Amino acid sequence: MGSLNNPQALLNRMLGITGGYTGRTCTYSTHAIRQITPYIGGTDESSAQPTVYPVLIEHSECIVFWGCDPINTNQIAWGVPTHGVYKYLKELKEEGKKRGVKFYVIDPVYNNTGMYFSAEHIQIRPTTDVAMMLGMAHYLYTEKLYNADFIKKYTIGFDQFKQYLLGESEDMVAKTPEWASKICGVPTDVIKMLAKECVSKRTMLMGGWSTQRAHHGEQPNWMLITLASMLGQIGLPGGGYGCNYHYSSNGVPMPAAATGNPLTKADADAKDFASASPGLSGISIKSKIKGPWDKAKMEIIPVSRIVECLENAGKEYNFDGHTKKWPELKMAYWAGGNPFHHHQDRNRMIKAWQKLETFVVQDNFWTASARMADIILPATTEQERNDITKAHTNEYIFAMKQAVAPAGEAMDDFDIFVNILRRFTAEQVLAFTEGKSKMEWIKSFYQASFDKAAKSGVKMPTFDAFWEKGYVYFETPESAKKFIKHEKFRANPVVNRLGTPSGKIEIFSKKIAGYNYKECKGHPMWFEPMEWAGSKVAKEFPLSLVSPHPKYRLHSQLNNTWLRHLEEVNGREPIWMHPNDAKKRGIKNGDVVRVFNKRGQVLAGAVVTEAIMEGAVRMQEGAWYDPKEAGKVGTLCVHGDVNVLIPDVGTSELAQGNQATALVEIEKFKGEVPAIGIFKAPKIKGA
Amino acid sequence: MKPLKAIAPLCIVATLVCAQSAFVAQNVPLYATASDGSALGELIVASQVNVLSQKGEFSEVEFVGFMPEGSTKAYEKIGMLMVGFEAPTPSTYKVIGQKKDEYESIWLNVSVKGFVKTKALKETKVSILEEGKEAFQAKCGTCHALHPESEFDANVWPSILEAMSPQAGLSSAERYSIEKYLQNYKPQ
Numbered sequence: 108m109g110s111l112n113n114p115q116a117l118l119n120r121m122l123g124i125t126g127g128y129t130g131r132t133c134t135y136s137t138h139a140i141r142q143i144t145p146y147i148g149g150t151d152e153s154s155a156q157p158t159v160y161p162v163l164i165e166h167s168e169c170i171v172f173w174g175c176d177p178i179n180t181n182q183i184a185w186g187v188p189t190h191g192v193y194k195y196l197k198e199l200k201e202e203g204k205k206r207g208v209k210f211y212v213i214d215p216v217y218n219n220t221g222m223y224f225s226a227e228h229i230q231i232r233p234t235t236d237v238a239m240m241l242g243m244a245h246y247l248y249t250e251k252l253y254n255a256d257f258i259k260k261y262t263i264g265f266d267q268f269k270q271y272l273l274g275e276s277e278d279m280v281a282k283t284p285e286w287a288s289k290i291c292g293v294p295t296d297v298i299k300m301l302a303k304e305c306v307s308k309r310t311m312l313m314g315g316w317s318t319q320r321a322h323h324g325e326q327p328n329w330m331l332i333t334l335a336s337m338l339g340q341i342g343l344p345g346g347g348y349g350c351n352y353h354y355s356s357n358g359v360p361m362p363a364a365a366t367g368n369p370l371t372k373a374d375a376d377a378k379d380f381a382s383a384s385p386g387l388s389g390i391s392i393k394s395k396i397k398g399p400w401d402k403a404k405m406e407i408i409p410v411s412r413i414v415e416c417l418e419n420a421g422k423e424y425n426f427d428g429h430t431k432k433w434p435e436l437k438m439a440y441w442a443g444g445n446p447f448h449h450h451q452d453r454n455r456m457i458k459a460w461q462k463l464e465t466f467v468v469q470d471n472f473w474t475a476s477a478r479m480a481d482i483i484l485p486a487t488t489e490q491e492r493n494d495i496t497k498a499h500t501n502e503y504i505f506a507m508k509q510a511v512a513p514a515g516e517a518m519d520d521f522d523i524f525v526n527i528l529r530r531f532t533a534e535q536v537l538a539f540t541e542g543k544s545k546m547e548w549i550k551s552f553y554q555a556s557f558d559k560a561a562k563s564g565v566k567m568p569t570f571d572a573f574w575e576k577g578y579v580y581f582e583t584p585e586s587a588k589k590f591i592k593h594e595k596f597r598a599n600p601v602v603n604r605l606g607t608p609s610g611k612i613e614i615f616s617k618k619i620a621g622y623n624y625k626e627c628k629g630h631p632m633w634f635e636p637m638e639w640a641g642s643k644v645a646k647e648f649p650l651s652l653v654s655p656h657p658k659y660r661l662h663s664q665l666n667n668t669w670l671r672h673l674e675e676v677n678g679r680e681p682i683w684m685h686p687n688d689a690k691k692r693g694i695k696n697g698d699v700v701r702v703f704n705k706r707g708q709v710l711a712g713a714v715v716t717e718a719i720m721e722g723a724v725r726m727q728e729g730a731w732y733d734p735k736e737a738g739k740v741g742t743l744c745v746h747g748d749v750n751v752l753i754p755d756v757g758t759s760e761l762a763q764g765n766q767a768t769a770l771v772e773i774e775k776f777k778g779e780v781p782a783i784g785i786f787k788a789p790k791i792k793g794a
Numbered sequence: 795m796k797p798l799k800a801i802a803p804l805c806i807v808a809t810l811v812c813a814q815s816a817f818v819a820q821n822v823p824l825y826a827t828a829s830d831g832s833a834l835g836e837l838i839v840a841s842q843v844n845v846l847s848q849k850g851e852f853s854e855v856e857f858v859g860f861m862p863e864g865s866t867k868a869y870e871k872i873g874m875l876m877v878g879f880e881a882p883t884p885s886t887y888k889v890i891g892q893k894k895d896e897y898e899s900i901w902l903n904v905s906v907k908g909f910v911k912t913k914a915l916k917e918t919k920v921s922i923l924e925e926g927k928e929a930f931q932a933k934c935g936t937c938h939a940l941h942p943e944s945e946f947d948a949n950v951w952p953s954i955l956e957a958m959s960p961q962a963g964l965s966s967a968e969r970y971s972i973e974k975y976l977q978n979y980k981p982q
Contacts, residue, residue, distance in 0.1 A: 113936065116935055116936055119935065130940075132941065132945055145947065149949060149950055149953055150957070151946070151950070151953075154954070154958065155953065185937065361960060362960070363960060384960070384963060386960070386964070387963065388936060388962075391933075391935060391936065392940055393928070393931040393935075395928075407942050501963070556963065559963060601865075602862050602863075602864045604875070604899075606949040606951075606952060608949070609897040609899070611897075
């Protein structure tokens with residue numbers, strides 16, 4: 108996206124200079140994991156570095172992909188993906204064959220990663236992962252297979268959890284493998300087998316983020332860490348857990364930071380300064396130029412609660428230990444995002460959006476969000492402008508050179524905001540630009556890296572040489588290939604205490620217990636989700652829908668390109684269903700079907716496959732919303748936007764996170780299949 | 795030299811001595827003697843020290859903090875991972891007592907004395923933390939949306955910064971500056 112033309116950073120910068128705004132905290136990707144895990148392990152497990160692949164390749168004996176699909180999702184990254192992870196995944200597969208490493212995939216779908224590793228597929232009902240983990244924990248405890256020494260030395264609160272596990276507190280139900288099996292659908296003997304396998308082999312539990320994008324999404328990561336604690340391999344080479352192997356090549360060793368401060372111990376440890384990256388700055392949301400904007404007030408809301416905020420201005424809500432009030436929003440400005448793709452419960456959203464007086468969208472394309480806007484500001488794509496960026500893994504800094512002239516009226520995001528501020532004052536324009544042209548900004552980011560690298564003895568070419576060549580490469584030091592998560596903590600948990608109140612892994616959290624939330628208590632628990640295979644809603648809508656990341660696009664990006672033809676069925680987003688579920692409904696492979704529940708209805712193209720378990724269906728997120736009647740609540744989406752069907756209810760009062768699962772019913776679509784309209788530019792009245 | 799300029803440093807010194815306490819403006823070596831000789835370790839930005847005496851361009855200071863037994867880092871407060879001083883070995887510190895926190899963890903109350911350049915000291919930490927705020931806003935909102943300062947507890951921010959420092963290419967000084975700003979943050 109570029110260090111300069113980052114639409115979100117620039118939008119914040121512009122709105123700050125004009126007087127303040129309501130911003131957001133959390134992300135749709137990591138809402139629950141980011142809120143819960145700091146209480147449990149003292150860090151945000153969505154971003155914490157996991158044990159690196161070279162260590163797994165050498166030491167792991169069992170790898171469990173729990174609700175994650177690294178082969179698929181590592182195609183993309185937050186920064187520029189360099190795909191180094193695939194080399195390591197290949198090595199892991201090859202070494203795994205030689206050493207007899209066991210691979211398991213726990214998922215309703217036999218996903219890309221399962222296929223790649225020929226992993227054993229454990230089919231689990233959507234949103235029941237905590238029940239299965241509890242069943243494993245119960246078995247490990249009652250069979251005395253768990254690592255009591257690890258629990259005693261490195262965790263607190265196991266006793267409270269144990270009472271719940273054994274049925275001596277709260278619901279007074281023992282969480283036996285038999286109990287778990289009835290909920291999660293995994294046979295009892297498989298639950299026991301996996302528990303034994305994990306504890307007897309050096310096991311890495313790779314947890315994904317799918318399990319936390321569900322009602323009570325705080326619990327799965329907490330329970331995964333609790334289970335890993337009982338296995339007792341945290342901090343050992345190739346064992347323990349990691350919650351972001353599926354994301355942005357995490358687990359790939361990367362260059363150390365070129366820190367440029369030779370007095371510190373950290374620098375003394377970085378033996379090889381040539382194997383270091385200075386990183387790359389970008390434009391700040393805050394101007395360096397002083398002015399009244401320094402005093403601008405910034406309100407924040409948990410990002411996925413935007414609709415609740417619109418509906419309930421002035422009312423109180425609970426979030427992460429605090430009680431706050433929803434601000435009143437009259438105008439929304441979206442730059443570089445597509446809320447009418449990534450937000451849930453589309454019909455409720457459309458209704459709530461009508462409360463806004465003005466909606467501004469700044470984008471490259473006629474997305475569903477752009478079509479809802481009062482004011483549309485066309486922005487250039489990366490190919491139409493100059494910028495600078497870096498690889499997510501810090502191995503490269505890249506020149507992003509303009510390849511073509513901007514199309515139509517499109518302007519760089521930077522220029523759009525400058526032009527808006529020109530309607531204010533010259534001081535505000537100056538505060539935004541800081542007196543620099545776009546190329547001067549780009550050069551300044553490079554120069555800051557250059558200077559920092561020079562202090563650490565890392566040589567970088569001049570800007571002109573870099574711009575000509577197109578990139579700078581930074582080596583990864585050997586030391587980075589040995590990183591083991593929690594190694595220091597295991598070596599000495601007193602000195603290397605975690606960032607939790609106790610300094611240990613908190614299986615019981617006094618802080619969370621003190622919030623007295625109904626749906627997030629002091630230790631991990633099984634809470635029945637609002638919609639799952641065992642709930643009342645399932646009588647009317649019996650199919651459990653999951654909505655994973657797409658294979659051929661980045662969320663909704665690229666859905667308006669030829670890539671959609673690689674997967675679409677009759678021009679509709681595919682929905683995977685088991686042959687038995689299809690047969691019951693008279694549906695054949697390739698049929699256009701109507702997927703519906705009380706929230707809405709969408710068309711989809713049936714893919715009948717045994718890669719999905721019976722009772723579950725899979726429809727990727729990101730297909731563009733294409734309403735049969737634009738702006739009408741409840742209308743049919745003729746293309747297959749899965750978020751029409753997914754509830755917009757917070758995970759719990761702790762994280763207020765978003766969901767990605769729902770219960771639905773499917774029928775063969777009768778009548779003439781409507782044409783797709785979303786990929787044609789709309790007609791502009793009076794144009 | 796104009797008289798005012800000559801007097802100004804003396805005024806600061808006098809104020810610091812009177813106040814008996816000061817804050818470290820950036821990460822600085824704590825020297826064994828009043829010279830640029832061998833360092834006992836590093837005082838970390840925004841930490842409070844007691845000013846004991848003056849010697850030329852140096853001030854003799856004492857840092858008092860807490861640490862788990864065997865640690866090389868001493869923290870500003872009990873149970874809080876706000877680094878005040880980093881030493882090469884645990885023996886650098888003088889143990890002056892010990893306390894237990896609510897989780898029965900034992901914290902040694904420690905002290906370390908040495909010399910710093912007087913110009914590295916400030917009367918209050920307001921402007922020191924302001925620099926951390928500027929670095930936070932400049933470095934941490936360019937790739938992703940800027941986290942609210944209140945998002946994580948004081949004890950959680952160090953691990954967040956540990957994970958993010960290589961991504962953002964932060965120097966140790968920048969990292970500590972941002973860390974201390976976030977750890978000291980109080981909602982308005």
